[in-house]
Amino acid sequence: MSVILKENIPTANEKPIPPPMCQPPKRTPKFYADDKANYTILCPQMASIHFALAKTVFSQNGYHLEVLPEVNRDAIEEGLRYVNNDACYPAIVVVGQLIQALKSGKYDLNRTALLISQTCGGCRSTNYATFLKIAVLKAGFGNISVAPFNVNLSSEPNAEGISMTPAMSQQLVLAFFIGDLLMRTSNHCRPYEKNAGATEQLVAAWIERAKPVIAEGKMRDVSKLAPGIIADFEALELVGENSRPKVGIVGEILLKYHEGANNRLIEVIEREGGEAVVPDILDFALYCLTSDWHRAAYSNVPMKNYLKSTFLVWLVERHRKKIQKRLEKSERFSAMCGVRHLIKKAETLVSTCNQTGEGWLLAADMVEMMESGVRNIICVQPFGCLPNHIVGKGLVKELRNRYSDANISALDFDPGATEVNQLNRIKLMMAIAVRNQRKKNNADLKNEEK
Ligand code: SF4
Incomplete structure (x- = not known):
């Protein structure tokens, strides 16, 4: 309890002591x-x-x-x-x-x-x-x-920051179309490649070939690149294709894609006998863009924003369909499914008003994976990340109820998390995944012999 001493109270003849001058907070210079x-x-x-x-x-x-x-x-x-x-x-x-x-x-x-x-x-x-x-x-x-x-x-x-012109936005979306396609095709081929390193060489070659097209391009130029990429990866020599269990990686965006932050999760999955399946990054941008659609039912969303996001999603999806259609014809690769399809999948589990963190997208990714036959999932989330624990770890029980062979492991990451602990959890999960896949391979073999 603080005590006010009598001698500290100014008398009627004394001027009150002015409060100390507040220093303005220091700020970094703005970038325009x-x-x-x-x-x-x-x-x-x-x-x-x-x-x-x-x-x-x-x-x-x-x-x-x-x-x-x-x-x-x-x-x-x-x-x-x-x-x-x-x-x-x-x-x-x-x-x-x-x-x-x-x-x-x-x-x-x-x-x-x-x-x-x-x-x-x-x-x-x-x-x-x-x-x-x-x-x-x-x-x-x-x-x-x-x-x-x-x-x-x-x-x-x-506003402060990077200013995105329409041309720059188109080029950036084109870059992400190609990035997603290279990630999808290389993740499938790498574990089975006949000649070690062939997949990464092809990725590096296509990055260099794509750069000038992207620099001058628009979204529609995806048709100049995507068919060639898919054809080249279809021609890669693979051994024992599809014999490994597919393991989906879902969760917080940085941990999902950044090999340094997730302790090289894809490499670990491949070393343990699996094939990693990672959702497209562009889905995250579409998830952000569609947030007004769901909010509009409950709050005042400016019509201008609503129409703008609807138009942008339509535009991006229209050009991404060119990749999707070509992938659907492929016997080797699976195709992306579009944001409206993901919204429907999420709605079977959570409200699409879950928009913090990865929100409903995380739920949608897991349901979509389960339904497309990827029954093993690693859900990566930062320790203490409440939004992603709710729509990630929080849904595991319901997913196991729906899909009896669902093999899901939630991995927490923080600066103090030991790699050994994470590795043990992955190894345990992978042991189950490999055992289930072996059973499936044997059953398929017997069916073929009949
Ligand atoms: S709580 Fe933090 S880690 Fe989790 S989604 Fe939000 S910003 Fe990312």
Whole structure:
């Protein structure tokens, strides 16, 4: 209990002591698209194929973007130094990677800005830009700008951050069409390739071939690239194709795609005898774009935003159908299914008003995988990520009720999680997956002999 001493109370003749002057909070300088020619923009890594292609789009539009390489343990330690450890693990990974780059001495600190994504929803990822700004100030880089990047239909035209022109948006979507296709085809071929390394060589070759088309292209130019990619991957020599269990990876976006953040999960699955199946990244953008559709039933959504998102989803899906149709003809690869189909799948389990984190998309991915025969799923989520625990781990019981052979394992990631624990859980899950697949292979063999 505080005690007010009599001698501290000003008497009638004394002037009251003025309150201490409040210092204005320190802020990092703002980044506007007009500054692009003067800055190197550092971008944290998330999905290596997609980001290699996206970099071309930024270069074409006058940005000097540098996608940072792998995340290592030092980057995570760096993140922990500047972000409170009760923040989300992806924030720690991303901030750590960027601060590590600033400290590396490789960049002119008067001409460097940092790119960070923002989802503009109810989740903490909306605040990643603020986390980063605070970290940058704490680390003593007060003159470094932070450029937020988001899929926000209501943002002002001259808002802070990267400004997406219609042409740039089209190129970026085209880059993600091709990134998703290369990820899909390479994940299927790699575990069975006859000549070690052949799949990765083909991916690297197609990234280089796709870059000039994407730099000059529009979404419709997907038909210049996709048929060739599918044909080349169909021609790859494989051994024992489809004999391995398919293992779906779902969950938080950074952990799902970033091999550094998820401790090389795809490599582990392949080493343990499986084939990884990873959903398209573009589905996440479509999931963000459709959020107004579901909200409109319960709240006041501006008609302008509603129509804009409906048009954009239609446009993207219209061009993605070209890949989908070609994949449907393929005997080797499975096709994507479209966002409306995913919404229907999610609605069988949760309300589509689940829009924080991966929200209803996570539920939709799991149902879609189960129904397309991928009965093994690893759900990756940051420790303490409430939204994804609800629509990820929270649905496992119901999925097991629906699909008796569902083999689902939820993996938590945080800076202190030991790789050994994660590995043990994956190995256990993979042992069941391999045993089930062996039974299925034997049954198929017997049926063929009959
Ligand atoms: S989805 Fe989870 S990890 Fe990502 S920002 Fe939200 S709470 Fe954090």
